[in-house]
Amino acid sequence: MNHTMTELQRESRMGALGTVTTDRDVRRIDLSDFENRREQITDELWAAATDIGFFQVVGHGIDLAEVRRAFAATEAYFALPEPVKSRATLKKGLNSGWESMTQVRPSIGTPDQKESFQITRPHMDGLWPGEENLSGFRDTVLDFERRCWELAMSLLSCFADRLGFDRDFFTRAHDPSTVSYQSTLRLLHYFALPEDAPLSPDVWRAGAHTDFDCLTLLFQRNGQGGLQVCPGREMDGEAWTPIEPSDEAITCNIGDMLMRWSDDLLPSNFHRVKSPGPEDHRGARYSLAFFAQANRDVLIESPRGKYPPITAEDYLRQRVEANYSGAKTTAAR
Numbered sequence: 001m002n003h004t005m006t007e008l009q010r011e012s013r014m015g016a017l018g019t020v021t022t023d024r025d026v027r028r029i030d031l032s033d034f035e036n037r038r039e040q041i042t043d044e045l046w047a048a049a050t051d052i053g054f055f056q057v058v059g060h061g062i063d064l065a066e067v068r069r070a071f072a073a074t075e076a077y078f079a080l081p082e083p084v085k086s087r088a089t090l091k092k093g094l095n096s097g098w099e100s101m102t103q104v105r106p107s108i109g110t111p112d113q114k115e116s117f118q119i120t121r122p123h124m125d126g127l128w129p130g131e132e133n134l135s136g137f138r139d140t141v142l143d144f145e146r147r148c149w150e151l152a153m154s155l156l157s158c159f160a161d162r163l164g165f166d167r168d169f170f171t172r173a174h175d176p177s178t179v180s181y182q183s184t185l186r187l188l189h190y191f192a193l194p195e196d197a198p199l200s201p202d203v204w205r206a207g208a209h210t211d212f213d214c215l216t217l218l219f220q221r222n223g224q225g226g227l228q229v230c231p232g233r234e235m236d237g238e239a240w241t242p243i244e245p246s247d248e249a250i251t252c253n254i255g256d257m258l259m260r261w262s263d264d265l266l267p268s269n270f271h272r273v274k275s276p277g278p279e280d281h282r283g284a285r286y287s288l289a290f291f292a293q294a295n296r297d298v299l300i301e302s303p304r305g306k307y308p309p310i311t312a313e314d315y316l317r318q319r320v321e322a323n324y325s326g327a328k329t330t331a332a333r
């Protein structure tokens with residue numbers, strides 16, 4: 001497929017297996033005592049983000065108990081019978097609802113081996129599983145989404161300082177109080193692989209991609225590995241670094257919106273989730289991803305004009321179209 005957008009052209013070149021390297025430094029940044037340590041934390045975030053485009057944060061203030069509750073709610077949700085989940089089929093233009101095996105990344109052209117449930121606050125009417133199916137799910141998930149938003153806004157305020165924007169610039173751009181809000185929490189379930197399933201190099205739990213957003217917070221569980229990253233600057237080398245999953249650390253990626261907003265100073269990073277190999281655990285994998293995506297009506301303007309201005313709505317629509325064009329989903333708009 002021919003793509004006109006730079007990001008899509010880059011992504012479509014990243015489908016090969018490549019090589020694996022453990023030489024890269026996966027930095028862990030401690031966010032504790034954030035207000036008093038803001039300067040130091042900002043230095044560390046900026047260095048990691050400009051060098052590599054991904055890093056992990058600890059001491060981030062989201063209690064382990066909250067993270068575990070969100071994972072428990074996620075597992076319970078995906079254990080619901082398919083007819084219940086399919087009542088909330090993904091409205092792709094709105095990033096809300098459930099899908100299974102419909103996301104085809106421009107890099108690989110085969111569907112991700114996963115199901116997901118996307119929560120975008122203003123567009124959830126009729127999509128929540130009833131209390132009779134899953135008691136407390138909605139509240140748990142919405143509380144968690146709010147905690148993720150707060151953390152993402154703190155991190156983005158550090159980037160705003162360095163980019164010469166005012167400190168609340170990104171918080172205003174991700175305002176949850178309006179219908180134009182389009183940040184998304186995605187619950188993910190990658191299917192267990194039966195013992196006798198053939199291993200194919202074309203099949204990925206998630207094909208190589210960059211995220212469409214400003215910043216992603218990714219929560220993974222101990223023992224459920226498979227995430228590999230490749231910094232945007234080093235994409236030509238196609239060497240991928242495995243990220244050891246941990247219940248405590250949140251893995252953060254710079255996404256394409258922030259890359260545009262920084263005139264490429266902050267490169268988005270490629271990542272993918274590999275299918276279990278012969279040596280790996282073949283059980284299910286769950287993860288949670290919060291995507292800080294600027295509100296629809298916000299104009300993404302790169303200060304030095306490297307990219308033409310585009311609204312966050314148009315930007316996201318083009319990326320979503322490129323990922324779900326073959327999918328049988330409702331374009332509710």
Ligand SMILES: O=C(O)CCC(=O)C(=O)O
Nearest residue numbers: 188206227271273287289
């Ligand atoms: O599940 C993961 O570890 C990665 C998910 C991801 O990259 C995505 O959904 O954009």
Ligand SMILES: [Fe+2]
Nearest residue numbers: 209210211271
């Ligand atoms: Fe991603």
